Amino acid sequence: MLGTLGGGAFAVAAQSVPERDAPGRSIVITNDDGGLASVPLPGDTFAVSYRNSIYGTIAEERYTVLPDGRFRLHQIAADQLAVLEEYYGVPGAPTPADPNDRRNFVVEPDPAHPAVFTDLSIAATDLGERTLHLPGTAPVSLWDMVDDDQPFILLDIKETP
Numbered sequence: 195m196l197g198t199l200g201g202g203a204f205a206v207a208a209q210s211v212p213e214r215d216a217p218g219r220s221i222v223i224t225n226d227d228g229g230l231a232s233v234p235l236p237g238d239t240f241a242v243s244y245r246n247s248i249y250g251t252i253a254e255e256r257y258t259v260l261p262d263g264r265f266r267l268h269q270i271a272a273d274q275l276a277v278l279e280e281y282y283g284v285p286g287a288p289t290p291a292d293p294n295d296r297r298n299f300v301v302e303p304d305p306a307h308p309a310v311f312t313d314l315s316i317a318a319t320d321l322g323e324r325t326l327h328l329p330g331t332a333p334v335s336l337w338d339m340v341d342d343d344q345p346f347i348l349l350d351i352k353e354t355p
Contacts, residue, residue: 252273316349
């Protein structure tokens, strides 16, 4: 299953993402033109946020990296409750997020349909404002990496030496 977050797309501007000297894993960002960036993964979680095209507010899909390098959607968050209740249509009730959270509401994904990925295909436009969030680092603006006429990128987890 390939994930798409809200139907946005990207712009191809080569964004420089600094790499850190840390063994472990990185999120590698590619498209049909090749490698766009490699971002060190400082733990086992990351998120991708986007501006929902229907509601116009920010939503976020949060992932946990599994030991084998795949990653699982473990939480969905949004600024507006309707995004979780109507757009995602998950069976559980959203709850208010922790006061320190970036978003206002959170909900668990549908347990009947676990979302586990080896890579994640995302379309991101300037309108969608797709952004990669990693613990303790500045957000990475994915939509700045590609042009709207070729908006798809792929996120993949790779071991780093």
